[in-house]
Amino acid sequence: MNAAEILHTLTDQGFNMAVEGDRLTITPSSRLTDTLRAEIRTHKFALVELLTRPANDEPTPPPPATASRAEVEQWMDLVGETDPETRREVLANYGYPSFTYPDSGRRACRQCRNLEVDGGCRAARRGQIPNASKHYTWPAGIDALHRCIGFRPGLDDHDPTTTEKRP
Incomplete structure (x- = not known):
């Protein structure tokens, strides 16, 4: 012992x-x-x-907003923060996201300008999606991510090949 x-x-x-x-x-x-x-x-x-040994009753002040990622991680180690989710949240609050996935080209039907009000696909109705009927909707729903040959970026989406917003 x-x-x-x-x-x-x-x-x-x-x-x-x-x-x-x-x-x-x-x-x-x-x-x-x-x-x-x-x-x-x-x-x-x-x-x-x-x-x-004198007790350290005073809390360790957080690093300033301009702190580097290493300084923020060092502070979390000092105060004993070990929960991974809390550490990610603190880092994100300091502007250091833990990880972002690269753009995979997968989009939801809801993001496409070909989505009709009734949930149907305008590109399918025009025959632009092979082997799809004119009454085609994505089977998993309009919020499911997938790659679609008939995708047209919406007003808020960017073109993955140029990283510019499309009008």
């Missing part, structure tokens, strides 16, 4: 510890086992150091 483990064990078992100078007092001493006494003697100076 190391000093931190001994301190944890003593606290869990309901012992009270006090340090006066270099003297370590543990009460009730009658409940200490021989094994625990030996461990305490071995690690006495480390236990005294742990018990007399």
Whole structure:
């Protein structure tokens, strides 16, 4: 056992510890086992150091908004933040998204200018999609991502070949 483990064990078992100078007092001493006494003697100076170390009750301030990604990650390590989702969220708030997928060319029918009000496809009705009937709709629904030969970028979509917005 190391000093931190001994301190944890003593606290869990309901012992009270006090340090006066270099003297370590543990009460009730009658409940200490021989094994625990030996461990305490071995690690006495480390236990005294742990018990007399000043507490850091002040929270570590977050890095400034202009901090680099490494500084933000270092701060999260310092405050003990280990949850991956929270770390991603903090990094995203600082403007460092964790990962973005490259444009795969997959779009939803809802993004296409060929989508009719009734949910049908104007390109299919014109015969521009091979093997599709004139009453064609994408089987998975208009929000499912897929590649379509009849896709026409909507007003808010960009042309993946030029990365420019189309009128």
